[in-house]
Each structure stands twice: as C-alpha cells, then as structure tokens.
Amino acid sequence: MLAIAIAPELWTLLGINTTSLVGSPLILSRKEEKKPTDLDKAAGPAAAKFKEDREEVKKNSVGTLYGNATVADAEFTDLFEGEELGNTTSVDVSRVQMFFFTIIAGLSYAVLVWKQMRGVPAAQLNALPDVTSGLLALLGISHAGYLASKTLDHTSVQQ
Numbered sequence: 001m002l003a004i005a006i007a008p009e010l011w012t013l014l015g016i017n018t019t020s021l022v023g024s025p026l027i028l029s030r031k032e033e034k035k036p037t038d039l040d041k042a043a044g045p046a047a048a049k050f051k052e053d054r055e056e057v058k059k060n061s062v063g064t065l066y067g068n069a070t071v072a073d074a075e076f077t078d079l080f081e082g083e084e085l086g087n088t089t090s091v092d093v094s095r096v097q098m099f100f101f102t103i104i105a106g107l108s109y110a111v112l113v114w115k116q117m118r119g120v121p122a123a124q125l126n127a128l129p130d131v132t133s134g135l136l137a138l139l140g141i142s143h144a145g146y147l148a149s150k151t152l153d154h155t156s157v158q159q
Helices: 008-032 039-050 054-059 076-080 093-119 133-151
Strands: none
Touching: 008 093, 008 133, 039 054, 076 093, 093 133
16 A cells, blocks of 8 residues: 655645635736726837737736737746736746746755655655755745735726
C-alpha cells in the first residue's frame, strides 16, 4: 500500500495558491462594474499597442478591464501585463514577481522530490520532502502582494 505523508506546510502552500486562484477573479469582478472617467482616453494606449481603433478596444473592455478580442490574440507576454485599460500595455511587476517566485519554488521542490526518489528505494518512500518556512513565507508574501496590487485601480474611474 502507498502511504505517503504530506507535511502541513505543503498544505499551507496549496492554500496560498488556491487563495490567489479564487481571490483574483473576485477582485477583478469589482472592476467590471466600474466605469472609466474617460473611456476614449483610457482606450488610447491599448488601441496603439494592438493597432485597433478606440471603438474596437472599447468593445473588448468590461468596466475598467481589457480582454483580447479572440483567443488567437493572446500572447505569452499577456501573463506579465496589466489587465485594466490603464495598464494593459505596461508590465505589471506584481505579476512578474509572482510568476518567477512560483516557478523557482516549484522547480526547487521538484528537485527535492527527484533527489529523494533517486536516493531511496520505492518501498521506503513514506513522506514528501519538507517545505522550509522561508519558502512558505516567500510565496505567502508574493501572493499577498499580487492580490493587494489587484485591488488598486490603474484606470481613473468615475466616483
């Protein structure tokens, strides 16, 4: 029988990631209801970047959020750019840092698992490697900063 113990810190990491997964759309849903102060002006940078007219950008926006017209318009760099009309053409530092810290943490843990599996016969594997408190703190702060950044308005809105 396969009985592998999972450390509480690993469950905490899963909880941190799940909180970001659920929290991000909740925060963005508030922005769908907001109205930009000047939609024509807010659409300008996106129109220039995507070589569309402002009316096309306006059609692809919901509240202060901007989305690609089609899936084919998506690019890898979209992972690192803002989601609002006001910052859709800019690098979002919170998204960059969360991406890289998550990748580094995931790869580091994968190496630990690989080393453990390589050094122990399969019958003796009974626990996953421990997660350090430093890694837990790093990802907790990273995801908290990411969610906090999402609460800020990057497009001027009507009051």
